[in-house]
Amino acid sequence: MKLFNPSTPNGSEPEEVRPAVGFLGPGAMGAGMVSRLLAEGYEVHIWARRPSKAQRLVDLGAVMESSPADVVSAAPVVIGCLLDSDVIRELYLGPSGDDGIVAHARAGQVFIEHATFDPGLALEISRSLGQRGAAFLDAPVSGGPSGALAGTLVSMVGGSTSTLRAVASILGSYCAKLKHAGEIGSGLRLKLINQLLVSVHAVAAAEASALAINAGIDGKTAHDALMGGWAASTMLDLQMPKAYAADFSSGGASTGGLLEVQRLVSEMISQSGTSSELLGPVRKVFQSVSDSGHADDGFSALLLHYLGEDATIRRSAETALQ
Structure with missing residues (x-):
């Protein structure tokens, strides 16, 4: 997502402003992704169930938030690398279906989930976010933790072409290849x-x-x-x-x-x-x-x-x- 500073002097090249990025679940795989984002100069707000395990990322410059909702509030682009379908349902939609992080989404935000989970759940999340004017990409990755750290992951992406284009530079921090598979759920399939x-x-x-x-x-x-x-x-x-x-x-x-x-x-x-x-x-x-x-x-x-x-x-x- 490229944002430009409108205050640059007339005739000069506009400066690229990197958006703040939120990251949920900086575990074995996610830690490498966050490290790459920080190295690229992004401001990264993270949340982890066990904050002590993500202290190294804080030492590198990440901002630790106290809740997933705080991450959503802090960044226009929110990335997840969570465990499985149950964890993703709980975090995104909440126990009652309307009290997860989706309830805190705002128009124009982009949510990206890198986990491998149920394609049907991806469609549920996408529809719920769409009702709030936010977009969703299912973007599972292949290449393992070492690939994340080296920036050589391959991501298979489901969602709109325009949304993927908007966040391609962010994903490119740790993905060497972005393969658009089609509509929501296609990346997961x-x-x-x-x-x-x-x-x-x-x-x-x-x-x-x-x-x-x-x-x-x-x-x-x-x-x-x-x-x-x-x-x-x-x-x-x-x-x-x-x-x-x-x-x-x-x-x-x-x-x-x-x-x-x-x-x-x-x-x-x-x-x-x-x-x-x-x-x-x-x-x-x-x-x-x-x-x-x-x-x-x-x-x-x-x-x-x-x-x-x-x-x-x-x-x-x-x-x-x-």
């Missing part, structure tokens, strides 16, 4: 397709890692060879070295975190009349690993479905990457 592929690729990478470990193949050899041809994938690249090392750290993306998204993918498949031969078995792998106490661990923990806890630890010690 495209992201759900993305997450179908991520889920399938993650389980495939876990199976490949288990096979290579059981075959006694050196980890570096397996990784380099498989990443050198058609078998290569981002999930294999990320997971195989960590699987060999029995490193199940999440880096912000956990096995349990995909369960709700996979449910939404299943609903989308059913509603579209499409079938999936892969999603069902993939969901069972994610569910079993999450239920075994690894819901907060990364996708490399899917290896445990195939090797088990004891075998994984023992074999990783024997075949760890050099």
Whole structure:
């Protein structure tokens, strides 16, 4: 959103005035986004359920607000990066449907939500904001926390072209690509397709890692060879070295975190009349690993479905990457 200062002298180039930006939910993913916005010179007002976890952003220059409503009051553009559909419904619409942040929206404001959530809820929020003269974009992102910090995220956007054009420079602070998918909800539907592929690729990478470990193949050899041809994938690249090392750290993306998204993918498949031969078995792998106490661990923990806890630890010690 480019705003210009009308008080510049006649004949001079108008100065670009960066609008204040509100940000709700500066967690693992959102923190990188806020950091990029601050680095670009935006005034950023944030709200977090646990303010202590966002103190680093305050130290960088962000303004901590005491409530989501205060964030809405402080900025013409309000960005969210929240957890899931339930949290988004509560925050935007409130328990009674009319006492969330939407009730504090004013004409001309733009609200952007980066979470992956129910496309139907996006339409509800958009309609409610529209009644107050505000606009909404569903803009889920792909690229993980590291992509947010590096400014290389890809955002799949649903909403009007004019609204996206108005906030493109803001989103460009942390997104390398903005893909307009269509009307409200379209960005979320495209992201759900993305997450179908991520889920399938993650389980495939876990199976490949288990096979290579059981075959006694050196980890570096397996990784380099498989990443050198058609078998290569981002999930294999990320997971195989960590699987060999029995490193199940999440880096912000956990096995349990995909369960709700996979449910939404299943609903989308059913509603579209499409079938999936892969999603069902993939969901069972994610569910079993999450239920075994690894819901907060990364996708490399899917290896445990195939090797088990004891075998994984023992074999990783024997075949760890050099």
